[in-house]
Amino acid sequence: MTELIAWIEALPISVFVRESNSVLAFPTFLFVHVFGMSIVAGGSTVVGLALLGCWPATPVKPLERLWPLIWIGFWINLVTGISLFFADIATKGPSPVFWIKMLLVAAGVVLLTRIRRIVFQGPEEGIQVPRNARLMTWGMLACWFGAVVAGRLLAYVATGR
Amino acid sequence: MELTLIVLLAVFVGTALVGVVGYAIDRSAAARNEGQGPATR
Secondary structure, eight states: OHHHHHHHHTSHHHHHHHHOOSTTTHHHHHHHHHHHHHHHHHHHHHHHHHHTTSSTTSOSGGGGGHHHHHHHHHHHHHHHHHHHHHHTHHHHTTOHHHHHHHHHHHHHHHHHHHHHHHHSSSOGGGOOOOHHHHHHHHHHHHHHHHHHHHHHHHHHHOOOO | OHHHHHHHHHHHHHHHHHHHHHHHHHHHHHHHTTTOOOOOO
16 A cells, blocks of 8 residues: 555656745645636536525526536546645645545536436426425535645645645 | 636635645644644654
8 A cells, every 4th residue: 555655756757846936836736626616616506596595586507508618627626636636646645635525526427417307307487496405406506615625634634745 | 608607606616625724724723832833843
């Protein structure tokens, strides 16, 4: 296991992100990661608040077009997140905060997918928000909020350098 | 046009969420640690 961690930390991308003084290294990866999280959490929050009835006069159906954007944000986050994790795997890996964040992200993605399947089937006039979908929406909002908080806390609780 | 507005709203909401949460945590930590901020790498 120790050899695997050392091998990952010695990967060129890990070394670049961790040790390069270039603005394209750690600062850019972190900025893009945060921007991706803004897209995912923001898109999900807009959809969630609409489904919970915050804007009753606004049609919900057009918000389905946010899903491709949310997925773009997710893939950006995945790539930059893996790079940032690899660069500091020895300290981020053992941190419970990191794994709590991963759990919240996974739960958020599952809930987002299920909400789309339940709510956005059929035409606009057929859109119903069943009770279980409302509960899922609250859960999804909590997951993204928790993931954002955990992500910020990682800068404090897992600092080995 | 409609899609652009929806996307802008989503990005705005997300940026506000991440920014407010980050600011609140940083302020809280700074108050507790006498001005010491987070590790940047």
